[in-house]
Amino acid sequence: MPIKVIIADDHSLVVECLKPLLERTGDIAITGTAADGKKFLELARKKPADVYLLDIGMPGLNGIDAAARLLRSDKTAKIIFLSMYDDKPTVGKAMKTGAKGYLLKECAADEVIKAIRAVSRGGHYLSSALHGFMTETLQAGERGHMNPGDSSPLTSKEREIIQLVAEGLANKQIARELKISANTVHAHRNNIAHKLNIHKQADLVRYAIKEKIAKL
Structure with a gap:
């Protein structure tokens, strides 16, 4: 059975480039795409996937808050962030939602494929460029499914x-x-x-x- 993947990114070019590259592997199937956080949540509830590939900067509802909501309703959801943000605070916030991986958009397609396969098997994956703070970041995610607002007073x-x-x-x-x-x-x-x-x-x-x- 192929690994079912949903991609959420408001840049249509990213989706259009990724979809054929991933499906060419033969063991990954893109079962849905969304351009904002709310549509992503609707899609994830209607057609649950094995792995969710999620951008952070999306309109309506950003990726970090969308991930936190999905993981509150489905603690088994396997999320990989695919983002241009490489700063430590953002990566840390993203992983604290309970996500299993974080990729930079500058990474090669092979790394995206490797991450999807690793996460689908129950592992974690961070872009090679982020290995400098891998342990700390993964430990943040393993401490539990925290809301991105846990460190702030906002609901x-x-x-x-x-x-x-x-x-x-x-x-x-x-x-x-x-x-x-x-x-x-x-x-x-x-x-x-x-x-x-x-x-x-x-x-x-x-x-x-x-x-x-x-x-x-």
Whole structure:
């Protein structure tokens, strides 16, 4: 049986390049693709895969928060992040969700294949460029399925609202997107401002980008 893989990345070129390369192996089958975190979660629930290949910087819901949500509902999910971010804090946050691997987008296709095979068998995999802090990063992931917000005062809903604010949505648009009232969005934004001591939207956007909740 081939290894069933779902790819989530908002860059269609990445998906279009990866899909034929992976399927050419004969033992990997791409069973679905998604361009944002919410569609990824819908797809993962409808058509569970053996391995999930997940970008971090996606619209609507970023990859780290999407991974945390999936792992809360399915602790056996095997996730590999495929990202351009190579800084230690971001890799650490990603692995703390309970993910099994982290690849840099600059890596060769052979390394992606190797990672998928290793993770499907129950192992871990980090890009060779990250081996300098491999042990510490993997131990962070093994300590349990932690939410990306565990080291911050924000709830997952507040992180989601911050991402949508950073993407330029107004309160009414956020309310429609999250299926909550505009008053609830306003209350969440007040809580966010109080917790972070950030009261200007421009500063909140900078915070979202710095924390990889949203991207430029």
